[in-house]
Amino acid sequence: MDEDSRSEDNRLIDAYLDGGNESAIEELIVKYRKEVYLTAYRVAGDMEEAKDITQKALISAVSELRNFKRKSAFKTWLYRITVNAALNHTRGNAYKTVELCETIQSGERGADVCLIEKERARRLKGLLAGLPPRQRLSVILRVYRGLSLAETAAVMECSEGAVKSHYHLAINKLKTAMPADMQGKDL
Amino acid sequence: MKSGHDEIKDMLHGYLHGTLTKDASALVKDHLSCCDECADEFYIAGELLKIEAPDPGVSYYNNLTKAVLDTASVSVANRFNLWKYLFRPVPIAAAVSLCLIIFILSFGIFHSGHIQYAMQNNITMDAAASDEAMYSLLEEEEYGDGLAADDSGDDLTAML
Ligand SMILES: [Zn+2]
Numbered sequence: 001m002d003e004d005s006r007s008e009d010n011r012l013i014d015a016y017l018d019g020g021n022e023s024a025i026e027e028l029i030v031k032y033r034k035e036v037y038l039t040a041y042r043v044a045g046d047m048e049e050a051k052d053i054t055q056k057a058l059i060s061a062v063s064e065l066r067n068f069k070r071k072s073a074f075k076t077w078l079y080r081i082t083v084n085a086a087l088n089h090t091r092g093n094a095y096k097t098v099e100l101c102e103t104i105q106s107g108e109r110g111a112d113v114c115l116i117e118k119e120r121a122r123r124l125k126g127l128l129a130g131l132p133p134r135q136r137l138s139v140i141l142r143v144y145r146g147l148s149l150a151e152t153a154a155v156m157e158c159s160e161g162a163v164k165s166h167y168h169l170a171i172n173k174l175k176t177a178m179p180a181d182m183q184g185k186d187l
Numbered sequence: 188m189k190s191g192h193d194e195i196k197d198m199l200h201g202y203l204h205g206t207l208t209k210d211a212s213a214l215v216k217d218h219l220s221c222c223d224e225c226a227d228e229f230y231i232a233g234e235l236l237k238i239e240a241p242d243p244g245v246s247y248y249n250n251l252t253k254a255v256l257d258t259a260s261v262s263v264a265n266r267f268n269l270w271k272y273l274f275r276p277v278p279i280a281a282a283v284s285l286c287l288i289i290f291i292l293s294f295g296i297f298h299s300g301h302i303q304y305a306m307q308n309n310i311t312m313d314a315a316a317s318d319e320a321m322y323s324l325l326e327e328e329e330y331g332d333g334l335a336a337d338d339s340g341d342d343l344t345a346m347l
Contacts (some may be wrong), residue, residue: 034248
């Protein structure tokens, strides 16, 4: 993680906690709100739910800011809150998959390609949703959020070795479960 | 430069997101052509990245920021405001100082009148009572200093 970004976050937190500077906390929210939403969306799989989770996670982070001990970066701490909020929110809810390509007109070559692509994405999204939470999180944080092994381990509160193992299992399951006709590899 | 399987695996996400240097990208590309495990991982990750997340829009983000600030900072800000109110330097300290000054002055005037009256009436002042009066004055001055320390905001900083 970028050390400059980390110390800038801490400066904003100090400005808010020590001086009650509201614009500092606003700056911090603006900096991370999109990342929080995208993470929530990848866990929940639904935009409306992701919006609710994002709001809950940010409110919780600001309210609990005093309890942030700075052992990790603020970003890591915020991701952890988001992931927990998302898992709690979606617990018991069926992961929603989106119906795609309803408006595609048949007979168009481009439309066929789009249909196949979107069907592949829909299937993969369903497969990802079906993974055990830790495997799913390792994929979401590594692939979608681009976190390093160390950062992912810090968010998931486990060792880097455990992240590697969850991630490896997840990728293998996704690969195995992807139907052969959908695996149109091109590097 | 790193070129083993494990090292390349660590670089795969950078390659996917286009954040590697030209040389590193070339190394990863070479490795992908001869390592099935890395090629599979790269392929799956690439397919996952094709699944788009819907954009909730600028107005959602703006309202979100406002909603979070309104909800979350209320409790925190109230706590700040309480401390600020308690230690707010000017009005509270000024009022207390004014009361003290009036009290001290009126106390002094009363005593000087009392002593004059006693001297006039040849009544010797009790030494112990005089010390006691002096002690209570000192105590009030120390109390006044205590408030002044709070005004500086040092205690407030320590408390937060
Ligand atoms: Zn390899």
